[in-house]
Amino acid sequence: MKKILLTGGGTAGHVTPNLALIPGLKEMGYEIRYIGSHNGIEKKLIEKEGLFYYGISSGKLRRYFDRKNFTDPFRVLKGYSDAKRVMREYQPDILFSKGGFVSVPVVLAAKKYKIPVIIHESDMTPGLANKLAIPHAVKVCHTFPETASHLPREKAVLTGSPIRRELLAGSREAGLALCGFEEEKPVILIIGGSQGSVIVNETVRKILPALLEKYQLIHLCGKGNLDPALEGRRGYCQFEYATDSLKELFAITDIVISRAGSNAICEFLALKKPSILIPLSAKASRGDQILNAESFRRQGFSEVILQEDLTGRSLMDMIQKIFADRGVYLEAMEQNPVRDGVETILDLIRTYSK
Structure with missing residues (x-):
């Protein structure tokens, strides 16, 4: 052996x-x-x-x-x-x-x-x-x-990047039941990294009422970052993190808002999920997430908002752009040779x- x-x-x-x-x-x-x-x-x-x-x-x-x-x-x-x-x-x-x-x-x-x-x-x-x-x-x-x-x-x-096979085997029915979501309304998954992101969490919650008019949101907000005031809000489902249930959450997701860690964004690519990437700033890292995000933008898989440019308005505008052109991003992902x-x-x- x-x-x-x-x-x-x-x-x-x-x-x-x-x-x-x-x-x-x-x-x-x-x-x-x-x-x-x-x-x-x-x-x-x-x-x-x-x-x-x-x-x-x-x-x-x-x-x-x-x-x-x-x-x-x-x-x-x-x-x-x-x-x-x-x-x-x-x-x-x-x-x-x-x-x-x-x-x-x-x-x-x-x-x-x-x-x-x-x-x-x-x-x-x-x-x-x-x-x-x-x-x-x-x-x-x-x-x-x-x-x-x-x-x-x-x-x-x-x-x-090697992708965990179980992520490709999620059940849409199980995901909808887990979140209590409607079948027809589009779903956005927000991931702030393994520890969550305060700035991403705050920006999303600032525009939550406007987002919920058109979309349903799954929010993986990081340990200790749940907002009790939003529990039970229709169309909004928050978790500190997801492990075994992540495949079900991906199965119902239309687009992802995320940091730009390489393994995570490669999972989005494998799952054919267009994304809005908000990389860690160069002040908080060696700048690798910025480079990762720019590569995905150039290849047509994602759009990028730099952290210093992140506002409720810039995020809302980018969400609308991604949904309007979603087919273009999906086609680029389908043509990816890797x-x-x-x-x-x-x-x-x-x-x-x-």
């Missing part, structure tokens, strides 16, 4: 693509284990899948000054030692890395023991962790066509397993 080690952590975005690969890897007969940090979000998500999990020491790699910059290098060195022990013990045939700071010592340890490494880069430009890991990989999968210019030509493979990130990546794993 072939053995694969998966890694990636720090955020859910560094884990969910790995989760999307697991059913296919099992069908291919691979034994699967995961290596991540001791207490990161990846530990909870992976153990929920029933996989064997190795926890290692990890330290964050920063481009800015922080007191932890003096101690975290020692955590990274300890993580490298931990990862080498895992490689000796498990002896995987291949390592698949989704990135995040925990992945760097794991990739280096795999290289030391001549274990082939495949990396996936979700964003338009590689983050620091993947920049450090790319020289040691046999192939680098990427989501956006533009990313190829930032990668070694002989390693770059345009795969798109079809199945999961199958392409599984083929690479099969090819490069030693």
Whole structure:
């Protein structure tokens, strides 16, 4: 039996693509284990899948000054030692890395023991962790066509992002029943990211009465961000977040309003959901969401409102534009050449397993 080690952590975005690969890897007969940090979000998500999990020491790699910059290098060195022990013990045939700071010592340890490494880069430009890991990989999968210019030509493979199969299997009837929505009235899904977005939440609620005249709204507003005053409002259904029910919510959605994390927007593309993207500002991130959103706009899948331009009026105008031209966005999505990130990546794993 072939053995694969998966890694990636720090955020859910560094884990969910790995989760999307697991059913296919099992069908291919691979034994699967995961290596991540001791207490990161990846530990909870992976153990929920029933996989064997190795926890290692990890330290964050920063481009800015922080007191932890003096101690975290020692955590990274300890993580490298931990990862080498895992490689000796498990002896995987291949390592698949989704990135995040925990992945760097794991990739280096795999290289030391001549274990082939495949990396996936979700964003338009590689983050620091993947920049450090790319020289040691046999192939680098990427989501956006533009990313190829930032990668070694002989390693770059345009795969798109692996999409969880269950998201494609939602029931429209179940979604309508869950939200108590009408069959005919259009539905907008608002997603503010895993923690929610205060500015998106406030802007949507500011124009809620006007929106409800023409649309029904599903609002995933983040932990602690429910508005009790809006409970039971006809045509408005709010959740802190959705996990098992997300596929049903997507099944009844006509358009999405969202941040621009790469995994999320690739799910919208796979599900053929036109979107209005409100990327995190460059002040709050390295600017990757802005680049992601602009790529989707250029490809005709989405429209973009920069956070500093977000108002009730700009959002309402963009919603009307998306609905008026919805067929144009759907046609662009249908013509997208990147079809199945999961199958392409599984083929690479099969090819490069030693």
